[in-house]
Amino acid sequence: MKGFPLSRLVNPQLIALIGVLALNWLLFPGFFRVTWQDGRLFGSVIDVLNRGAPVAILAIGMTAVIATKGVDLSVGAVMAVSGAVAATLVVSGYPMPVAVAAALAVGLLCGIWNGILVALLDIQPIIATLVLMVAGRGIAQLITEGSIVTFNDPALVFIGTGSLLGMPMPVVIAAALLVLVTLGVRRTAIGLFIEAVGVNRSAATLAGIKSRVLLMMVYALSGLCAAIAGIIVAADIRGADANNSGLWLELDAILAVVIGGTSLLGGRFSIPMSVLGALIIQAMNTGILVSGFPPEFNLVVKAGMIIAILLIQSPLAAALAARLGRRRRAEK
Amino acid sequence: MRKSLRPLAATVLIFIVAYGLAIANFPMMASTRVLGNFLTDNAYLGIAAVGMTFVIISGGIDLSVGAVIGFTGVLLAALITWFGIHPLVAFVVALGLAALFGAAMGLAIHYLEVPPFIVTLAGMFLARGAAAVITQDSVPINHEFYSFIAQLYFKLPGGGRLTFLGLLMVAIFIIGAIVAHRTRFGSYVYALGGNTTSASLMGVPVARTTVSIYVLSSVLAALAGIVFSFYTGAGQPLAAVGVELDAISAVVIGGTLLTGGYGFVLGTFVGVMLLGLVQTYIIFDGTLSSWWTKIVIGALLFLFIVLQRLVFAASAPGGKSSEKA
Numbered sequence: 001m002k003g004f005p006l007s008r009l010v011n012p013q014l015i016a017l018i019g020v021l022a023l024n025w026l027l028f029p030g031f032f033r034v035t036w037q038d039g040r041l042f043g044s045v046i047d048v049l050n051r052g053a054p055v056a057i058l059a060i061g062m063t064a065v066i067a068t069k070g071v072d073l074s075v076g077a078v079m080a081v082s083g084a085v086a087a088t089l090v091v092s093g094y095p096m097p098v099a100v101a102a103a104l105a106v107g108l109l110c111g112i113w114n115g116i117l118v119a120l121l122d123i124q125p126i127i128a129t130l131v132l133m134v135a136g137r138g139i140a141q142l143i144t145e146g147s148i149v150t151f152n153d154p155a156l157v158f159i160g161t162g163s164l165l166g167m168p169m170p171v172v173i174a175a176a177l178l179v180l181v182t183l184g185v186r187r188t189a190i191g192l193f194i195e196a197v198g199v200n201r202s203a204a205t206l207a208g209i210k211s212r213v214l215l216m217m218v219y220a221l222s223g224l225c226a227a228i229a230g231i232i233v234a235a236d237i238r239g240a241d242a243n244n245s246g247l248w249l250e251l252d253a254i255l256a257v258v259i260g261g262t263s264l265l266g267g268r269f270s271i272p273m274s275v276l277g278a279l280i281i282q283a284m285n286t287g288i289l290v291s292g293f294p295p296e297f298n299l300v301v302k303a304g305m306i307i308a309i310l311l312i313q314s315p316l317a318a319a320l321a322a323r324l325g326r327r328r329r330a331e332k
Numbered sequence: 333m334r335k336s337l338r339p340l341a342a343t344v345l346i347f348i349v350a351y352g353l354a355i356a357n358f359p360m361m362a363s364t365r366v367l368g369n370f371l372t373d374n375a376y377l378g379i380a381a382v383g384m385t386f387v388i389i390s391g392g393i394d395l396s397v398g399a400v401i402g403f404t405g406v407l408l409a410a411l412i413t414w415f416g417i418h419p420l421v422a423f424v425v426a427l428g429l430a431a432l433f434g435a436a437m438g439l440a441i442h443y444l445e446v447p448p449f450i451v452t453l454a455g456m457f458l459a460r461g462a463a464a465v466i467t468q469d470s471v472p473i474n475h476e477f478y479s480f481i482a483q484l485y486f487k488l489p490g491g492g493r494l495t496f497l498g499l500l501m502v503a504i505f506i507i508g509a510i511v512a513h514r515t516r517f518g519s520y521v522y523a524l525g526g527n528t529t530s531a532s533l534m535g536v537p538v539a540r541t542t543v544s545i546y547v548l549s550s551v552l553a554a555l556a557g558i559v560f561s562f563y564t565g566a567g568q569p570l571a572a573v574g575v576e577l578d579a580i581s582a583v584v585i586g587g588t589l590l591t592g593g594y595g596f597v598l599g600t601f602v603g604v605m606l607l608g609l610v611q612t613y614i615i616f617d618g619t620l621s622s623w624w625t626k627i628v629i630g631a632l633l634f635l636f637i638v639l640q641r642l643v644f645a646a647s648a649p650g651g652k653s654s655e656k657a
Contacts, residue, residue, distance in 0.1 A: 071449070117637075121638060121641055122641065123637055123638075123641055124590050124591055126393070126449070126590065127584065127590045127633075127637055128637070130577070130580065130581075130584075130633065131630050131633045131634045131637065132630070133577070134577060134581060134626055134629055134630040134633060135626055135627050135629070135630020135631065135633075135634075136630075137623075137626055138623040138624065138625065138626025138627035138630065139623075139627060141621070141622075141623035141626075142621075142623055142624075142627065145621075146621055146622075146623065242623075251453055251456075254449075254450075254453070255453070258450060264447050264449070264450065265447075296461065296464035296465050296468060296569075297461070297465065298461065299457045299458070299460050299461025299464060300457070300458060300461035300462060300465060301461075302457045302461070303454045303455070303457035303458035303461060304458075306450065306453070306454035306457070307440075307454055310440065310444055310446045310450065310451070310454070311444065
């Protein structure tokens with residue numbers, strides 16, 4: 001399999017992010033203004049980081065899944081389930097650590113369920129995770145009994161709206177998770193194993209990689225990431241909304257991973273680049289809001305961006321560029 | 333019985349058993365009124381699911397279906413209410429636009445070699461966004477043609493109504509089944525889903541077939557959008573969110589293999605009816621909350637996926653599990 005010539009370009013994702021930010025700055029001159037208030041930073045850029053954190057966290061888990069040639073459609077629904085669990089437990093009087101631990105455990109369980117379907121029953125990932133995507137939101141509604149469970153537990157709310165060293169908590173959590181998972185994957189052989197399974201699962205298995213265990217781990221990680229994102233979103237709005245929490249965020253997470261340059265066909269992957277992808281998406285969303293464009297343009301712009309990325313990454317564009325290059329040389 | 337027909341047989345069997353249980357609990361479920369409403373209420377889903385069946389048999393997926401339904405509704409409302417265009421002309425415009433939209437997605441999938449998942453995801457954003465750009469509000473459609481179609485039905489014995497919309501869905505299913513199983517295009521679709529490379533070596537026009545499949549799916553989605561606008565009598569940009577998931581569920585429950593190359597259009601019909609049955613049962617019961625619909629559909633999906641897995645693992649011994657895509 002041919003590698004994607006990412007390393008040879010000067011990182012198109014970073015250029016794209018800078019481009020989007022520069023555009024935001026042109027449309028809204030105060031975009032980069034950051035102020036210190038009440039012991040934390042405020043500003044549009046901080047907002048991009050803060051709002052982008054849930055998708056970035058999802059993208060961390062999703063990158064590993066996609067690197068194994070899979071996909072996890074259930075993350076949005078798992079977010080709703082974990083948020084519902086955390087909120088319901090806190091409301092019934094359990095302390096915050098118990099509620100958060102339970103929510104994380106539920107997310108892990110959801111991930112392991114997906115892993116069982118994919119690794120043990122050999123079901124196509126898109127379909128295997130579709131089951132939980134459809135049923136998960138129903139389960140979340142079952143937990144909250146159809147209502148939006150609101151809470152005021154200061155410890156839990158802190159996860160969503162608090163700050164540490166001036167940075168909002170979601171950003172701190174996302175950054176910590178990014179460092180942890182990246183080190184865990186790259187400082188050990190796990191990253192290599194994930195790539196091997198993604199490129200060719202049977203070859204990897206024959207080479208002695210326990211591909212089933214690995215796949216289970218990867219889906220469990222994705223479930224855990226979804227649970228963390230779910231807790232953050234619930235804590236942010238001080239309530240668990242089973243219907244809307246994490247709705248369609250699985251698509252944003254997949255998009256972030258694709259923008260980050262990880263191939264949907266498995267193999268090569270980069271977790272920091274996926275997080276960068278999530279930030280690009282959020283920078284665009286925030287940019288459209290602060291620049292005064294009506295928010296309904298958001299989806300159209302997003303679609304336009306995907307199309308542009310697909311065109312640039314496609315083999316057709318590469319062939320066209322090569323032919324143009326040859327013709328120009330021939331004319332000389 | 334052929335082994336490959338087992339998933340279809342299982343779907344039909346489960347539908348009969350489920351319907352039998354439902355009738356045992358609520359005898360009124362057997363009335364022609366309920367049966368007529370089954371067809372009418374699920375007409376849009378069924379029509380969209382026929383297109384989805386073709387896409388999935390060819391080994392692809394179309395996430396843009398719900399967004400196309402929403403866009404079509406808004407477009408129709410804008411054309412009819414704002415510009416005073418006759419609904420039939422508006423329908424032609426909507427179907428034509430959808431055909432172009434599907435062709436663009438098919439071209440992107442074939443020539444850019446991008447997975448259908450991502451291309452149709454972009455399509456979903458585009459269609460949903462375009463609908464929101466036209467209007468943010470619900471635009472009512474008041475036209476005598478709409479009330480005329482809504483009044484168009486046969487009376488069944490027992491007070492049931494066989495509506496034009498319900499019959500339209502049945503007709504689309506029959507035409508879809510004939511196209512899938514009895515035409516050259518149909519066999520191309522199956523060949524593509526089996527193995528694109530072998531299909532192209534055998535002389536299947538891969539590009540033309542891929543584009544046609546997505547045109548078909550988008551046009552049927554637009555038709556579903558037209559049907560949907562008859563229920564609501566309005567165009568709303570957030571209408572039919574998530575219908576693609578229901579359509580995919582119906583296709584899978586109907587026995588079509590998600591890896592492509594195998595499936596039945598008529599199985600999808602039973603799948604749609606089974607989804608409708610779950611919903612109707614929950615309405616009849618009254619004590620069950622709406623979220624049980626999602627859980628039951630998820631459980632059904634799980635059941636059928638595992639069932640297919642077991643049947644196909646049994647019929648193709650040796651090394652099948654190793655080359656999953």
